[in-house]
Amino acid sequence: MSRIAYVNGQYLPHRMAHVHIEDRGYQFADGVYEVVTVSSGKLIDEAGHLDRLWRSLGELKIAAPMKREPLKFVMREVIRRNSIFDGIIYMQVTRGVAPRDHPFPDNTAPALVMTAKRLSIPKAAKKAEEGVSVITLPDIRWARRDIKSVSLLPNILAKQEAKDKGAYEAFMVDDAGMVTEGSSTNAWIVDQDGKIITRETSNSILAGITRAALLRELEEKGLEVEIRNFSVDELQNAREVFLTSSTSYVLPVVKVDDHVIGNGHPGSISLNLRGIYQDFMTSGS
Template structure:
């Protein structure tokens, strides 16, 4: 069976999926997106992702998008049609394709909606056992990072710089030397006093859905959490570090800029949080 995508009301083979070259997502990166994990054939924490999608659409003033329940139904249908037991669903909504290229919002243009599902090994990811290496890079993004836009060039460059350096992720750093977030993840450290630290939500970072869930689970375990900025130097000296994202859940960070973090191996608190998240993702009704 061919991989099935969704484009503007139609389910069709991925190889046949097309949008106009005048689509504003292609011309201006004028659109938003979401990614949700699939575990055991179910979307994980999707209400949180769809709530963030609503906010992104509102902030960019993209009107006439389908109702959120309709979007959820599209995602569920893609999971079924592609027979994905474990993986991801990607959804993108742009302002649509106008008759010409003009910066101003076009009148009467319907949004473009595309989505597809991919299989991916999430639960038994090798990176969860070995940990990942981080490269820090300057944060070159625009000021409204709380909107999940498809304008990802700065993140692409950051990720490639990390890969070129033999790392798996980049942590972006503001002009004050403070970590904002990863190129496609949220950054956390565990201090030597056993305090979990992550940057507070603001226009400087994307409000991570997995971040929020992990913080809730950590609080239930009576772990101490602080939302505050932390510097690269503080990260170097951390007892543990980890990242969160929909596509990776919780991954231990074992090295930053060539410096081992803690023992240089995945830490106990990080392993615990990954286990708790997986238990919740696979049985959310039982764990709350």
């Protein structure tokens, strides 16, 4: 857990970090967030995360809390004060504090909070070696999933159902029977011909930063990826399945609902892609 948090201009001990009860993030989920991986002391894909943060703010018409360079300084200071070598930094921006009313308040300063925590690299590596299981659930979220909003209740319900069923993640399915994404991840399959497939970005899914980085790396290596929607049937009968996120990197999936994927062990393509992404992280790109 973060020992030092940043709250609206102050670095505070975590136990003393508070926001106002009329912060619109608390009352309306009127805010956005980003999670950036820290690996060997380096921020991974920082520019991509900040680009997405600014896009989310723009879509909700929330002013940026500060310019990018000062924000980058605060990020590094939070990492330094918490002695993070491998971990994550979490930042959240809300519309700010105002008397409770649905319309946007006038002249309200946005609120910024930031925390950091360590991650267990050995534990993450073990998951990759063994693979994880996922379940499928109906996608009940709102129609603007491209915005990284703090309004995550449907995601939380999906993640909890996965946990209750002994699974790592829940892949959500739209009304047409097509897989959208995980509750906190992007979904990928490898078909029986060895073709890598992932859904196209739109308002239906979040444009994952890890997803984008992996796509760039694969393009540079001349590896073909098919960008299209895929069904639950394709998912359950895929040669390989994996997911991507800032904290999971590239993580093989060995079971979907009651269907064992492949031979029940992480596939060679998924493991190769994980290695490609880890090389990207090590390169400091």
